Amino acid sequence: METDCLFCRIVAGEIPATIVRETERTLAFRDIYPKAPTHVLxxxxxHYGDVAVLAESDPGLAGEVLATAGAVAEAEGLLGDGFRLMFNTGVNGGQEVFHVHAHVLGGAPLGPMIAR
Structure with a gap:
């Protein structure tokens, strides 16, 4: 565990979160500052810093993250109208917490991919 990592502390139970799905190697929880009606991380x-490091270091775990994201989308009723799955990577990509995380967003039209 990275002792200063917010998400590692959530995994360790040191910081509360609203868990929506958990597997042996993944955790899904509601974003505390949602950007859509459904926003699950x-x-x-x-601990892996970003999705590129995860994909290179443990492709199987990367697949498990995607599978968990798909299961969350299904459980949240997002499959019919669609959803967005997004990884922010690095400062220019908008990453704020440097523990890889996928955003599952849906429940309303989400607009363009990038707003200028």
């Missing part, structure tokens, strides 16, 4: 329990 999906993380690996093990």
């Amino acid at each position: 999906v993380i690996p329990k093990e």
Whole structure:
């Protein structure tokens, strides 16, 4: 565990979160500052800084993160109208917490991919 990592502390139970799905190696919880009616974060329990590092280091776990995200979308009723799955990577990509996480967003039209 990275002791200064917010998401590692959530995995350790030190910081509360509203858990919506958990597997042996992944955790999904509601974003505390949602950007859509449904906004769930999906993380690996093990610390990886971003999705590129995760994909290179443990492709199987990367697949598990995607599978958990798909299960969350289904459980949240997002499959019919669609949803967005997004990984922000690095400062220019808008990453704020440097523990890889997927955003599952839906429940309303989300607009363009990038607003200028």
